[in-house]
Amino acid sequence: MIDWLDPLLLARWQFGLTTLYHFLFVPLTIGMSLLVAILQTAWYNTGKVHYLHLTRLFGKIFLINFAIGVVTGITQEFQFGMNWSEYSRFVGDVFGAPLAMEGLFAFFLEATFIGVWIFGWDKLSARMHLASIWLTTAAVSLSAYFIIAANSWMQNPVGYELNPETGRAELNDIGAVLFNPIALNAFPHTIVASIMFAGTVMVAVAAYHLSKGNHIDTMRSALKFGAFANIIAFAGTFLTGDGLSLAMTIAQPMKMAAAEALYETTSSASFSIFSWGTPDGSSEIFSLRIPALLSLLSTHTLNGTVEGLNDLQAQYSDLYGVGDYMPIIWLTYWSFRWMIGLGIFAALVSTAVLWVTRAGRRQAAWIWKVAMWTAPIPMLASLVGWTFAEMGRQPWLVFGLMKTEDGVSPYVTGWEVLTSLVVFTLIYGVLAVIEYRLIIKAAKEGPDEWAELGDRKTIDPAKLATVY
């Protein structure tokens, strides 16, 4: 019988829900800020007005998304202390530093220059205004770096020592924390995956207008730009994912074994694209396998040995004491596959879009529909990817140092956590509906001003003024 007022269970659900919810918005913010900055640069350099239209249109979508990303980020910052006070005490010395650095170096910068960019169209020179979107883009990515460095420390704790007097982890090498091999690989992986999402959103918006026969030339250019961004970013996601799985195999072999549900240590291990097991998961009925691929992913050799779950379980029991050290295998197995599969699917759709519309071809009603429905696919890939990264670390909160069950706030009651879980679910649910509608509305309307604005030299900045 599950205890529905168990603070640990509720706190875990709350962290999972609020974090994944926050991450509905983060990838679009990261990816779209870059694409908008590139579009505005194209306008600045060429003076062609359709680049301005696209900058304004996708800038609007970026902003609707940005506001909710910021406010749900505050929940993240507070939540460690509220629900995970034992964790905060144990790791604050190490984990707090990258969070504070994020605030001081990155978050201030993005919060300031996003305001300057939105409201500064008629108040700054074109050059300064362009600089403000690039500063926002840079700050958004820098922000992601520090957060991922903090998360990577939970995956692969480095640069610390345990203080025997206080029982707390204490920082002794900030360089090791900031240049954690997991962070160095997870950061570019997150960024390029985010660009994929921005790319499919841009393609979807362009496909909608092209299907209606609106703004053909402008939207063709958006379609191409979005699709290329998506495909290039997919190549990046593939390469960085490869680097990340190598680093992960070294730091967290259990997670890699769980990704494949590999129970026995195997050399020249195959990778299953699909498998069907007995209900208890102990043996396999059917699977479709690529020989040696798991060894290739984990060791970069075809005959490398990949440690299996059972061996690792035995090792960890010796090392950390008797216990269950396996994550939930079906969850890690399938989230890993869905992440890869969804990413590949999005890139294939972008390729198809470019192929079907090559050299000005337009008779392609079906491709517009497919392109529109593909918009959220990379976002789903990011969500299952993070689900894999976080659930694959279980039962650990900090790998090898602290279990999840030991990190929860001891005096916060189940009722309190339940209250906040309900409050967040309600607010977040309503906001998600509003958010979705507003983005769809903005996308369908297109830019506010399709009227002739003139080129960069003759444009009247007052016409671009923005107010709430």
Added chain:
Amino acid sequence: MDLNYLWFGIVGFLFIGYFILDGFDFGVGMSLPFVTRNDQERRVVINTIGPIWDLNETWVIVGGASLFAAFPLWYATLFSGFYLALLLILASLILRGVSFEYRHKGHGAKWTGLFDTFIMIGSVVPALLWGVAFANIIQGVPIDADGNFTGNLLTLLNPYGLLGGVVTLALFFMHGLIYLALKTTGEIRERARSLATIVGLVAVPVGGGWLLWTVLQHVTIAHVGFIIAFAGLTALALVAAIIMVRLGRDGSAFIAMALTIAFALLTILSALFPNVMPSSTDPSYSLTIENASSSPYTLTVMTWVAAFAMPLVLAYQGWTFWVFRKRVTREMIPVS
């Protein structure tokens, strides 16, 4: 000097910055039903903080993160202990933040009215609860030997804490009204000025009473002189702000009001020193600047970070305020 003490100052500085900056955002949000008569006027009022509310609010995120990095035990006890109060603050900040963005993107007056209500509630609740929280921190709350808060939400709702909440509510309301006087023209400015005087006349006895209560609670500690001095400066700055509003000197009034908030926070910090969260269960369980802080290595790293980042932050944020220095007028709001 130990870096712990420096970081007590830095965290204090970040919260002073937060309360001065987001303080007027709260006040502006609260003033909506009082100084505006129609949607165009409401848009004028909201646009006075449009470009900057986000950067203002970021100060609390950076303040919280710096607390986590420099005083993890303080962060852990405070955030898990003041659970429901912080939940209310969070929900308010979330609703208020998205409302600025959403209110004019909808369909008709009902939609806009709903989000205006969120802006007002989202401003009143944090303005009140921050005061309740800080008053309780200095008064002391039940904390056990392991540093865990053992009370609940009702523990925080005591007369001294609630009065502290009313004080911050009044101060932020007045701060927002003075900011509006500085950033608008015509009727809105006149209404903001008259209301600021009225709120000011309420704030003086309420704030004065709370300051006196604070001093009386701490008469036995050695550095009570500092507490009295800061409390006195708070009261002086508040009176100066009221006089400046009456004289129509909006800029001076705003500076005086910012100083009022800064001195009020300094009163709180000096009453707290050298504790960060005194325990009402047993003084020996209190969290202090010494026992709640990070290791010297972490504090050294963070000191370099702050020394490098803070001047830059202050410079570009100052520049931003300068870019948006003009008063917001009705003519700037397009007819919708």
